[in-house]
Amino acid sequence: MTTTRRRCAAAALAAAFVLAGCSGGDDGEGAEADGGSGSFPSQPINLIVPYAAGGSADSTARQLAAVAQDTCGAPIIIRNATGGSGAVGFQATLSSPADGYTVGSASIELTMLDHMGISEIHPDDYEGILQYSEQPIVFGVPADSPYQSLQDVIDSDDRVTVATSGTGGIYHLGYESMALAAGIDDRTVNVPFDGAASALQAALGDQTAMVSVGAAEMRPHIESGAIRPLAIAGDPVDYLPEDVPTLHELGIDSETTAILGLYAPAGVPQDRIELLNECFNEARESDQFSDYMETTGLNQRYRDAQEFDQFMGEEYDRFGELIDEIGMGVH
Template sequence: MKFPIPARRLATALLLLTGLCGSAFAQNYPSKPVEVMVAFQPGGGTDSLARAYAEAAKKHSTQPLVVYNKPGASGAIGLADVVGAKPDGYKIAMLFVEVTILPHMGITKITQDDFIPIARLNADPAAITVKADSPYNTIEEFLAAARKPGSDIKVGNAGNGSIWHLAAASLEEKSGARFNHIPYQGAGPAVLALLGGHVDAVGVSPAEVGVHVAAGKLKVLGVMADQRIKGFENVPTLKERKIDLSIGTWRGLGVAKGTPPEVVENIRAMTKKAVEEPIMREVMDKLNLGYAYADGPAFKTQMVRDNETFKQLVTKLNFKN
């Protein structure tokens, strides 16, 4: 005679089976190539950092890491692509500071809470850069021109609501200047627009203009940092010029909320080893990307703090859509 299995015992058995399957899945991770999402066009700092990371991680993964670009809506489209995928660790997002800005502007409903942070890799300040033959040789000359009635100083950024847009708007607020903000799908295209003479300046990081500065095509007038930065020691900070402004970006890695803890730890361990690879440091030094590693919990703390800071700044600057 067969007796029915009590519902409670059946539920317990199913939970146990699910746990065992999840554990087996995590142990076999990765069993196929892992994608690294960059939410901007190729050529910018975020893209360069992602490709350096993917190359450095090869030695510490049984599967290759493949970078793909998903630009649009100041990075919101790329973020949505990762959040909307199965949370299994096979899509890693190159997170950027805008994840703590865009929700407050009404551009996306995705927030930093939709991600589990893996690690922060980099931090860079904003800077004002112009063409080498620009009539402006100092930040004072540039801002004086932007204060004149009827001026039309075009400043390129990485998209509406990007950190570089917010940085330039903050400089307006601090200095009394007025800019015509021109959005692009990433810092790379904005820099190309500057090289082509389509804008007068960009507000991106020094890392994203470094190659062109070294080639004598561009010049940096000032950095929005607390102190001068490596590779640009001859460029003054805005604070040195009596403008109290320090603002910039960070970049790191994250996976969608719901990713199994064992997979998260696997990626964190791989990342910690990858950032110590010579190629990672060489690329970051060559591109003047500031090395600023922080583990998952520390990265999470920063994201929570920045979320509140930028929420207040977006409101103050009336940046909401």
């Protein structure tokens, strides 16, 4: 009797163990070398997201993968490898076999980390598959701010604190780029927070004079009237008020957008890159994914594999100069 009970209890523990195994150690098989010829993909595709579960990189990748399972004809296993501003996940992707069975979720940080000495990633180390989203940075102020326009900020002599999502992140560099172009870089101060939500919280609580984050993140606060957008660092976005000027319209030569896309380690055969581009693009065009992007306010913007590679190369060079200019460079 006692033995039976003990066995039952041991079995319960074993069951718990198996459950943990399912949720945790789910890669491995995909790393096996593909048999060659045959049809690609013939085994599950690993998708490595370099940011935590729940963020825009993660949630869009999960949405896209949900549809792409069908369009690509293979299960897609997502895993989050986080840390080091994305460096951990990027390196995990780049060090995987270049067989097309491991793809990574790309963000603009992929072009920035090398210049800051965080992780040596050169555009030659990876191949773009596609870009699916583009999100311009928006500069906003609390509703009761004395600044009515970006020109007011430029014309004043004030020391202006700017909440960003973190030093070296795209929202920080985007504001530095704007400040340099507008000639106010000596009066503006970066106040780095942990992520866009905390930065917005600081501006909402009047802790900082300005906030620099992505349009989608700022959207709910613009709609509730708590934050006033002063300028867009990219093309106009349809859900923002029409009178919000772009930096170009203000005569400031600066443009910074956050992007989301997919990439693979360098060396993946070109035909596989094309197949991945096709099936993920088909998923991108699906109603399910489009609806999701629309409701979350993330702009869809497609670049094919070549265009994406070229864009990332150009951004890599631009950020190299910018990061050196603001004194964060290591090269």
